[in-house]
Amino acid sequence: xxxxxxxxxxxxxxxxxxxxxxxxxxxxxxxxxxxxxxxxxxxxxxxxxxxxxxxxxxxxxxxxxxxxxxxxxxxxxxxxxxxxxxxxxxxxxxxxxxxxxxxxxxxxxxxxx
Amino acid sequence: xxxxxxxxxxxxxxxxxxxxxxxxxxxxxxxxxxxxxxxxxxxxxxxxxxxxxxxxxxxxxxxxxxxxxxxxxxxxxxxxxxxxxxxxxxxxxxxxxxxxxxxxxxxxxxxxxxxxxxxxxxxxxxxxxxxxxxxxxxxxxxxxxxxxxxxxxxxxxxxxxxxxxxxxxxxxxxxxxxxxxxxxxxxxxxxxxxxxxxxxxxxxxxxxxxxxxxxxxxxxxxxxxxxxxxxxxxxxxxxxxxxxxxxxxxxxxxxxxxxxxxxxxxxxxxxxxxxxxxxxxxxxxxxxxxxxxxxxxxxxxxxxxxxxxxxxxxxxxxxxxxxxxxxxxxxxxxxxxxxxxxxxxxxxxxxxxxxxxxxxxxxxxxxxxxxxxxxxxxxxxxxxxxxxxxxxxxxxxxxxxxxxxxxxxxxxxxxxxxxxxxxxxxxxxxxxxxxxxxxxxxxxxxxxxxxxxxxxxxxxxxxxxxxxxxxxxxxxxxxxxxxxxxxxxxxxxxxxxxxxxxxxxxxxxxxxxxxxxxxxxxxxxxxxxxxxxxxxxxxxxxx
Numbered sequence: 301x302x303x304x305x306x307x308x309x310x311x312x313x314x315x316x317x318x319x320x321x322x323x324x325x326x327x328x329x330x331x332x333x334x335x336x337x338x339x340x341x342x343x344x345x346x347x348x349x350x351x352x353x354x355x356x357x358x359x360x361x362x363x364x365x366x367x368x369x370x371x372x373x374x375x376x377x378x379x380x381x382x383x384x385x386x387x388x389x390x391x392x393x394x395x396x397x398x399x400x401x402x403x404x405x406x407x408x409x410x411x412x413x
Numbered sequence: 414x415x416x417x418x419x420x421x422x423x424x425x426x427x428x429x430x431x432x433x434x435x436x437x438x439x440x441x442x443x444x445x446x447x448x449x450x451x452x453x454x455x456x457x458x459x460x461x462x463x464x465x466x467x468x469x470x471x472x473x474x475x476x477x478x479x480x481x482x483x484x485x486x487x488x489x490x491x492x493x494x495x496x497x498x499x500x501x502x503x504x505x506x507x508x509x510x511x512x513x514x515x516x517x518x519x520x521x522x523x524x525x526x527x528x529x530x531x532x533x534x535x536x537x538x539x540x541x542x543x544x545x546x547x548x549x550x551x552x553x554x555x556x557x558x559x560x561x562x563x564x565x566x567x568x569x570x571x572x573x574x575x576x577x578x579x580x581x582x583x584x585x586x587x588x589x590x591x592x593x594x595x596x597x598x599x600x601x602x603x604x605x606x607x608x609x610x611x612x613x614x615x616x617x618x619x620x621x622x623x624x625x626x627x628x629x630x631x632x633x634x635x636x637x638x639x640x641x642x643x644x645x646x647x648x649x650x651x652x653x654x655x656x657x658x659x660x661x662x663x664x665x666x667x668x669x670x671x672x673x674x675x676x677x678x679x680x681x682x683x684x685x686x687x688x689x690x691x692x693x694x695x696x697x698x699x700x701x702x703x704x705x706x707x708x709x710x711x712x713x714x715x716x717x718x719x720x721x722x723x724x725x726x727x728x729x730x731x732x733x734x735x736x737x738x739x740x741x742x743x744x745x746x747x748x749x750x751x752x753x754x755x756x757x758x759x760x761x762x763x764x765x766x767x768x769x770x771x772x773x774x775x776x777x778x779x780x781x782x783x784x785x786x787x788x789x790x791x792x793x794x795x796x797x798x799x800x801x802x803x804x805x806x807x808x809x810x811x812x813x814x815x816x817x818x819x820x821x822x823x824x825x826x827x828x829x830x831x832x833x834x835x836x837x838x839x840x841x842x843x844x845x846x847x848x849x850x851x852x853x854x855x856x857x858x859x860x861x862x863x864x865x866x867x868x869x870x871x872x873x874x875x876x877x878x879x880x881x882x883x884x885x886x887x888x889x890x891x892x893x894x895x896x897x898x899x900x901x902x903x904x905x906x907x908x909x910x911x912x913x914x915x916x917x918x919x920x921x922x923x924x925x926x927x928x929x930x931x932x933x934x935x936x937x938x939x940x941x942x943x944x945x946x947x948x949x950x951x952x953x954x955x956x
Contacts, residue, residue: 320586332589339593346600371609372600375552379596382559386592389566390585396570397578406586408579 305345312338323411325394325404329387336383340376347372417946420470424483424498426463427506427543430456435536443529450521453532457514460539464506471503472922478935479925482549482943490941491613497549497940500926501754505546505677508758511908512670512765513539515901519769520663522895527572527661534571538564538667545674549940551599551609551636554678558595558643562588565671568664569656580659587652591642598636605629612940615685615933619692626694633686637698640682643675645735646705647712653732654716658724662772665724666765672731673761676738680930683742688933703743703856709736710863714870723771723882726874727764730824733867734760740860741839748842750927755920756839759831759912763823766905770816773894773902774882777813809894812903814883819906821879825871826864831912836864838920 312334319331347369355370394404401408434456441449471479483496498506517535525531541561548554566588570581603609605628606617621629642649653672657665679702687697713733720726734756741753819830826832840861847853912919929935 320590325582328586332586335590335593339596343596343600346604372603375600375603378552378556382556383592386559386563386566386585386589389563390589393566393570393578393581393585396573397582400575400578406582408575408582 301349301351305341305349309338309341309345312341323405323407325397325406328406329390329394332387332390336379336387340380340383343372343376343379420475421481421483423463423466423470424481424496424547425485427460427467427547428496428540430459430463431536431540431543435533435540438533438536439530446521446526449532450517450525453535454514454517454521456536457510457517457539460543461507461510461514464503464510467498468500468503468507471498471500472925476939478939479929480936480939482940484943484945487945489945490943491608491610494553495549495610495612495940495943496547497612497936498547499936500922500929501677501681502546504754504758504922504926505673506543508761509539509542509546509670512666512761512905515765515769515905516663516666518897519666519901522897524572524661524663528570530567531571534564534567535667537561538568540564542670542674545678549611551602551611551614551682553609555592555595555599558674558678559592561671561674562592565664565668568667569660571664572661576659577661580656583652584656587642591639591649594635594642595639598632598634598639601628601632601635605632610940611682611685612933612936615688615690616937616941618686618694619690621694630694630697633682633698636682637679640675640679641705641739643672644679644739645672645675645709645732646739647709647732647736650709650712650732650735654720654725654728657728657731657768658722660724662769665727665768665771669727669731669761669764669768672735673738673757676735676742676757679739680742684930685933685936688931690933699743701743702739703860706736706739706741706743707860707863709733709739710867712736714863714867717870717874720874723775723878724768726878727767727771729874730760730767730871731764733871734764734824737839737864737867740864744843744846744860748845748924748927749839750930751920751923752835752838752842754923754926755831755912755916756835758919759823759835759909762905762909762912763820763832766816766902766909767820767824769898769902769905770813770820773898774813774817776893777810777882810883812894812899814879816902816906817879817883819909821872821875823909825875826868827872829913831909831916832868834913834916836868839864 316331316333316335316338319327319334322328322331350368353366353368355368355373357367397408398404403410405411434452438449438452441452467481470476471481475481479500481498482490483498484490485494485496488494513535520531538561541557541559541564544557545554545561548557566581566585569584570577599609602614605625606614606621608614608617618629638649644650645653657668660668683698683702687694687699689695691697710733713729713736716732717726717729720729738753738757741749741756822830823832826836843857843860844853847857
């Protein structure tokens with residue numbers, strides 16, 4: 301399971317890096333999204349991988365080894381919300397740039413040949 | 414809650430107040446400029462008062478060892494989020510509030526109405542800044558960074574024109590990627606040490622096994638990359654000059670502060686976690702910071718010489734200032750740290766004043782006016798701010814020239830203003846520590862040479878800009894300045910002068926700050942030992 305997840309995160313992040321180095325803003329935002337998915341999975345994995353374990357319990361005497369770590373779950377939730385909001389903000393900027401400059405190049409103008 | 418002394422609640426006011434005021438300002442109609450300004454300015458004044466109170470409380474040791482701790486939601490320290498105020502964070506809060514007040518007054522005449530929601534965004538920016546200075550939790554630091562950045566994305570675009578959008582197209586993705594790095598760093602640190610509380614992390618560093626220590630080092634390095642992107646270390650700072658040059662003047666002045674947040678976070682985390690108490694990991698990364706700071710100094714100096722436009726010169730001056738501070742952190746001796754903090758104060762005030770001043774000085778030259786016209790057109794402004802509503806001041810050129818000269822002196826580090834005092838004491842402290850160690854190392858000489866070189870580049874670039882603007886522009890009619898625009902610049906410049914005249918008490922305070930920062934055991938005592946409020950817990954959670 302670890303290997304599968306590690307490869308998945310690596311592929312997502314790698315594709316993201318390749319895309320954010322591309323010159324078009326659509327490619328850039330796709331890359332940012334892929335990278336943020338990869339990072340979210342990564343945070344989740346940093347609490348170690350658990351299958352079928354509850355993160356929180358109401359009873360007092362428990363064996364912590366039998367429960368998933370709730371903190372990364374909280375962190376990833378926050379990170380998703382924040383990443384989503386800031387990426388949406390960039391989308392607005394992208395549309396504005398497209399409208400004002402008439403080009404979807406990240407420099408706001410087509411490269412000179 | 415009622416058991417907690419009310420003074421304790423002052424610690425969370427710098428976060429809550431701007432949040433509430435910012436939210437309150439959103440539904441207020443866009444045309445009610447005066448109401449918006451009064452609310453925003455009132456909040457700024459209160460924040461200034463609270464920051465001053467916190468500074469005095471911290472310095473007079475109202476809390477043991479001058480460290481105040483606020484346990485959010487009454488969770489004890491490593492489990493919940495602890496806000497912490499010490500001399501350094503109180504100082505940064507005061508600096509933020511001072512610059513914020515100046516910027517708000519400056520923006521009141523025209524800039525706050527060239528776009529929507531200036532005042533709300535400004536309050537959220539203050540909330541993010543203050544939170545980043547107060548928090549003692551790495552993930553909470555991320556959240557406040559994001560609040561600050563989200564507000565700054567809006568503010569950088571404020572007065573929507575093509576130039577700002579083009580700058581935003583680079584500024585926003587760079588910071589989004591830096592935020593992702595921040596998250597990776599934080600989660601690696603959590604995986605290695607099992608905690609995100611900075612103080613708790615500091616206690617655990619020394620006891621980590623070899624594999625975990627290795628993981629922690631990777632995590633801390635990735636985290637530092639995120640901080641250094643904000644702090645504009647070479648090669649992570651290429652976004653900065655363009656953003657500075659295209660942002661509107663008031664936003665540019667706030668950007669100066671935001672660049673310092675990266676340096677502050679680095680200082681806070683590194684001194685706490687990789688200080689002397691860290692065992693085998695002690696001193697990790699300091700050499701990299703020293704080297705990075707030196708390269709940044711060179712990059713800033715070259716960039717400054719190559720720039721024509723005032724905004725870009727200010728941007729590179731900010732890079733030089735960041736480079737100097739990184740060198741100070743890398744050097745990490747007590748006396749050097751105090752001198753470095755003094756440098757931070759002076760250079761931040763002077764650069765903020767300079768950002769505001771450039772916009773006023775640009776009015777002497779026609780291109781500035783043309784740029785504003787485009788802004789107005791793109792945003793379809795109904796008010797015509799070209800019709801002056803305020804009072805013009807006499808002796809405009811004399812005022813502009815004098816303020817320009819004062820800012821230039823501080824930025825370049827020439828006598829008689831605070832820049833010189835800062836650099837002099839920095840060199841003095843560096844040579845002193847070196848002498849105690851036996852001999853002056855080659856790197857110390859190189860450092861001093863680079864800082865002097867940065868100053869030289871600043872003098873050349875600023876003199877050239879000054880000559881072009883004031884002597885060679887051939888204006889016969891000086892531009893009209895409003896009192897509300899001149900006063901903030903004047904006050905910031907006067908503060909730089911005051912910092913020079915009253916250097917002794919300031920240095921006394923900064924010396925105590927640096928001493929406190931280097932004694933990490935005090936933080937462990939205070940933060941981890943802060944008791945929760947018993948009665949509130951029994952009343953709130955009883956079942």
